[in-house]
Amino acid sequence: MISTFEAEKDALSPQVRSWFGAGVQTVASHAAVQALSGKWLQIRGERDPCLEDFWHDPPEALVNYTILFLKGDQDYTYMHHGRALRERIGFSMQGLRLGQLRTRVRTELQAIYDRATTRFEPAYFQSFADFQQDVILWGRLCLPLRISADDQRVALLIYCHPIEDKASMFRALFEHSATAILIATPVRDELGAIVDAWIIAENGQAARLTGLREHASANLLLRALPMFSSDDLWHHLVGGLDRGVMSALVSEQATGRTLRIEAEAVGEFIALRLCENGAPPAFIVA
Structure with a gap:
């Protein structure tokens, strides 16, 4: 039985x-x-x-x-x-x-x-x-x-x-998260300041917001994206990375959407989280 x-x-x-x-x-x-x-x-x-x-x-x-x-x-x-x-x-x-x-x-x-x-x-x-x-x-x-x-x-x-x-768990969190996630590696000038960053990984939600589909031919510099083109925004995000998570609300005039961007230094990389948010923006980009 x-x-x-x-x-x-x-x-x-x-x-x-x-x-x-x-x-x-x-x-x-x-x-x-x-x-x-x-x-x-x-x-x-x-x-x-x-x-x-x-x-x-x-x-x-x-x-x-x-x-x-x-x-x-x-x-x-x-x-x-x-x-x-x-x-x-x-x-x-x-x-x-x-x-x-x-x-x-x-x-x-x-x-x-x-x-x-x-x-x-x-x-x-x-x-x-x-x-x-x-x-x-x-x-x-x-x-x-x-x-x-x-x-x-x-x-x-x-x-x-x-x-x-751990590896498969973190991969699943990255690939299937409802939050858009970008991983970038800094590009520095001769003084060591972060002037840009190469996008080395993005999940599906991030690809929807960035429009980067074909990495072989796309411009993968972070500041080539309209949402990161503002000098004020860039200095705000990367200037405080040594203090922890930096965040900003950004309004894109071309798309009419408002994004909340969070940036964090993780080892040698910059992790960025993006989500659409209806709150009043602190930065307006073209």
């Missing part, structure tokens, strides 16, 4: 969230998790899923991101530790036991594995990686499997997928 969907919250630490039963498919939208859990549930409707159902000639993408445990009386032995997972943490647990893994959430992991194998139901949990410099949130699908039709020992297949790391 497949249990109904159940979420574990109170029993585990704040560092781990887990879900059990058929409803794990409603929790994780990852395509591989959907496919694997769906296959497990389909087979379970007829019999107990076995190791060969998932581990006979598996695709490389599955092999690289999978841990395969053999359940013992008190512990779990790593029969397979995927290459991509080993490379991320810098060591292999293959042939070792879960009890030998030094992680702050080992107790929680064992509780999840014990429930999945004892009740023979799928589990899905999320936790942050222990062994990486960058903070990465992982999702892990746990599928209990019989060794074979005539060997009732239990293996546990765990498919792991990164939910978000």
Whole structure:
């Protein structure tokens, strides 16, 4: 009997969230998790899923991101530790036991594995990686499997997928933000003053406001844009970058729109945020 969907919250630490039963498919939208859990549930409707159902000639993408445990009386032995997972943490647990893994959430992991194998139901949990410099949130699908039709020992297949790391998160924030964002690198004169800046990146919202579509032929100097052409505006924005975020309201006579512009020094770059705003402008440009 497949249990109904159940979420574990109170029993585990704040560092781990887990879900059990058929409803794990409603929790994780990852395509591989959907496919694997769906296959497990389909087979379970007829019999107990076995190791060969998932581990006979598996695709490389599955092999690289999978841990395969053999359940013992008190512990779990790593029969397979995927290459991509080993490379991320810098060591292999293959042939070792879960009890030998030094992680702050080992107790929680064992509780999840014990429930999945004892009740023979799928589990899905999320936790942050222990062994990486960058903070990465992982999702892990746990599928209990019989060794074979005539060997009732239990293996546990765990498919792991990164939910978000810093790089992909920041990229998503930049590309999909509702705020127009420009990244520019300063152009300085012989005295070191910032006299212009090269546009090196812009998101879709910024492209809509700047009109820069073809970077191969466009003028990518920031001050070539009408909204940055005013000397007073430019000196106001870049003159105070060492003090923090500088902002201004700008009215473009040609388009009739009013923009709020924020400029901030981020390392060697200038980050600019633009949004249309109906407030009275402080600067009027042609």
